[in-house]
Amino acid sequence: MAPAAVTAVNRFGLGARPGELTDAAGDPHGWLLSQLSAGAEVLPDALPDSLDYLRQEGTVRDLRKMAKDSNGDMMAQQAAKDAEKDLRQRIRQEIALRQQVAVVTARSFPERIVRFWSNHFAISTDKNVAASFAAPMEREAIRPHAFGKFADLLVAIETHPGMLLYLDNTQSIGVDSRAGMRARNAPNPKAARRGLNENLAREILELHTLGVNGGYAQADVIEFAKAITGWSLQRPQDASNTGAPFRFNANTHEPGDRRVLGKRYREEGEAQGRAILADLALHPATAQHLSFKLARHFVADQPPSQLVAAMAKAYLASGGDLSTLYSAMVRHPLAWAPTARKFKTPQDFLVSSMRALTLDGQKDAARTLDLQARMGHPVFQPRSPAGFADTAADWSGPDALYKRVQAAQTLADAAPQVASNDPVQMAMRSLGDGMDAETLTAVRRAESPRQGVALLLASPSFQWRA
Amino acid sequence: MALSRRQFLVAGAAASLMGTLPKFALAATSAHDTRMVVVLLRGGLDGLHALPRPGDSDYLRLRGALGEAAIRDAHPIDGGFALHPSLAFASQLYAAKEFLPIVAVAPPYRERSHFEAQDCVENGTQGPGGRSGWMNRCVHELGGSGGLAITAVMPLIMRGNNVATTWSPPLAHAIDPILMQRLQLLYARDPMLGPAFARAGTDEGDKATQAGDKRGHLADALGAAAHFMSATDGPRIAFVEDTGWDTHYNEAGILQRKLFELDSGLQAFKANGDAIWPRTAIVVVTEFGRTAAVNGTNGTDHGTGGMAFLAGGAVNGGRIGGTWPGLANSQLNQQRDLLATSDMRGLFKGVLESHLGVAAAASDARIFPASADVASMRGLTRTA
Secondary structure, three states: OOHHHHHHHHHHOOOOOOOHHHHHHOOHHHHHHHHHHHOOOOOOOOOOOHHHHHHHHHHHHHHHHHHHHOOOOHHHHHHHHHHHHHHHHHHHHHHHHHHHHHHHOOOHHHHHHHHHHHHHOOOOOOOHHHHHHHHHHHHHHHHHHOOOEHHHHHHHHHOOHHHHHHOOHHHOOOOOOHHHHHHHOOOOHHHHOOOOOOHHHHHHHHHHOOOOOOOOOHHHHHHHHHHOOOEEEOOOOOOOOOOOOEEEOOOOOOOOOEEEOOEEEOOOOHHHHHHHHHHHHOOHHHHHHHHHHHHHHHOOOOOOHHHHHHHHHHHHHOOOEHHHHHHHHHHOHHHHOOOOOEEOOHHHHHHHHHHHHOOOOHHHHHHHHHHHHHOOOOOOOOOOOOOOOOOHHHHOOHHHHHHHHHHHHHHHHHOOOOHHHOHHHHHHHHHHHHOOHHHHHHHHOOOOHHHHHHHHHHOHHHHEEO | OOOOHHHHHHHOOHHHHHHOOOOOOOOOOOOOOOEEEEEEEOOOOOHHHHOOOOOOHHHHHHHHHHHHHHHOOOEEOOOOOEEOOOOHHHHHHHHOOOEEEEEEEEOOOOOOOHHHHHHHHHHOOOOOOOOOOHHHHHHHHOOOOOEEEOOOOOOHHHOOOOOEEEOOOOOOOOOOHHHHHHHHHHHOOOOOOHHHHHOOOOOOOHHHHHHOOOOOHHHHHHHHHHHHHHOOOOOOEEEEEEOOOOOOOOHHHHHHHHHHHHHHHHHHHHHHOOOOHHHEEEEEEEOOOEEOOOOOOOOOOEOOOEEEEEEOOOEOOOOOEOOOOOOOHHHOEOOOEOOOOEEHHHHHHHHHHHHOOOOHHHHHHHHOOOOOOOOOOOOOEOOO
16 A cells, blocks of 8 residues: 555545545545545535524524513423424534534545634634534535635635624624614613624634734724624524525624725725625735645644645635645645654544444444543534644643543444454554554454454554554 | 442552553642642633722723623722622632732733733743743743643643643543553654653542532632642642633623632632642633723723732732723723733742742743743742
8 A cells, every 4th residue: 555545545534444545545646636626525405504593593582582471381481492402403413414424425535624624714612602503604604615716715604604603793883883873872771882893803814814923903803893894694583584694784884995904995885894805815824824724734733834835826826716725735745745744633533433443323423422522622612713723732642642542442342343343454444554563463462353443543553644 | 320430440450550650759748838720711801800990980981881790799809999799709718818819910922812822821931832831841840740731632831841741521431451551552652642641541530520510610620620739749730721701792791600610610629629728829810801991792802901810828818919000091001901010921930939939040041931021029929
């Protein structure tokens, strides 16, 4: 097995399923590039869209209010509880489905790319108002746009209810907008306190596009925040509405021209914010930021600057085309250097383990979500809008390694005891040339097949994406 | 109930394995065997809400209803300040002179990015980035006693070349000791993972876990820290972190809960670590303060001057520390937020020197590189 095949399948992809290393061996580059043209898996249409979730949340709120107003009517309380339980259940199911897709897909490079963007545009289900929209945001905004122009991906994200709610933009009101002026004159002091919220604008600049050293100032944050006042959502009770839940609310939009990064943007309502996003997408600092993060995710914690520069150049030359960016990385020799490697995050560890074991059921996927959370990597629950960390030092402490051994043992226990799960064969078909003689010997000498599987999954060789 | 990890380790063959693994070096039990816990509240605690100023007309003007929520039922203390109503245990400590609020303190970083500011709190330098943390460098100066982080993954503040370990509640799955033994041999060959793996599984914390309850993460984490630090061979310094302090929206409600969690955390530490309490200083910090004025969504945005709390039997409390810059428009930083009048490194250095007995030369040059011009705060603790 050529070492390049191991890299294609285990470092660029999500980890070898049986037979994948052989499939990739002839032309590892081609194996990856053909997956790029095919794009990511499309999830079933039957899943509820964000508008459905928005309406369902509205229903839960209404039922809760009815229950509260009903003076302890058991039926009303039960109805509210049931509706909420149903909503949570659907979200859990979608997240389990997503995990299952990662385990079974034959296009694991695009699938890893989708997950990369979900972490780049991190929202956390810790924040209640955004909790229903993390998985739908990946499905609706990232899957369809992660292989086209970054500008389109960016707009899809920043107009998605997940992001608008997570970073408070639905609460932001231009002080001199119609709503802002009305609020100022309102007798109700609560209404008068609503105003501008900088949160989304700041994180777009700092995390989503330019990066923290991208050359913007506090004044740019404020101007940009004003430009995207009015970027909000349909009200759930407007059930006749269809399509995307995004709604531009002219009443809360701060009127006037804006100046961001030295450029003037004329007052054009919603188009003003879109014009700023379009320019940010093609800014050289954005090219650098995205290229660095991608290279750090796929190649090494400290990626070679030559590689990053080549990627950024290809990105800008293509007018911000993401597939061109990924191809530039895959085609660059430094991305295949023998020193390039990544330590698996808990999510990587679990998904690659399940791929090796072909633990393909949706129930298996659902069970591992809890395990992943206890390993410090709860799905869609990063500690901040910066997302989960992406370097070895963040994930390889003593306690984290100990939990990995526990998880390896749990997975080995869950694996069906069939001949195809013979640990020595499994080691060969999942690590190939990445397997060292000592690990193979240890696996061969294991007391039982089960212990051999646990040993393989917990071994240091399996913790690296080589 | 399944066999707990601790019972398993003691009962099984792992008992002999544990003997081969490094433990915390034995620390002498003397009056100088002091303990320090650093608690980092990630997200930027609004100091003006935790420590309101009931009689200050500028405060009332800037804060409106948000300020009123902090003042109503607050616990009055000195200097025109009060402790937020949720800080009931802290106010008892204050009365016992074991609680010391320090106003207008911030790391030397002056931008408003959470992640960079937290880096700066953790790496102990003037800027973000860095690969090692000041608590890890402090481990070296303490001569052997390791550091402990109550986290699932190693935080920057504790990263580096010196002995430090992490702990968080275990998975309910006992490890096959033979598997562990064989893995030890494989990991010993991996230069990057080997040292961490050698310490994996050496810390048992079931007692600490049982002490936790519904009072939030900080009660669990500080309770566990007290448990580990109470052992005679326990770590002298520990790190605890919490998230959820970035209050852009609906701040009064969020901080009412979060400050209660912090208060419960202090209480949990004292309950689990009663024996070491007289020798303990808990240092609660955050990466920056927030805007002086309330924002448009009943919250506050990223600011500069924050606050710190010291708690513990060794703390010289019952007073206000730091220099208060004032809230008049002309006194604010960029007419936006509280001016930072103290460098957080001076606070840390003051605790290290007076409480842990670290030499000033070490804290000036090695733990906080090139910080000789940052004066150590004096008189923070009672120990000489």
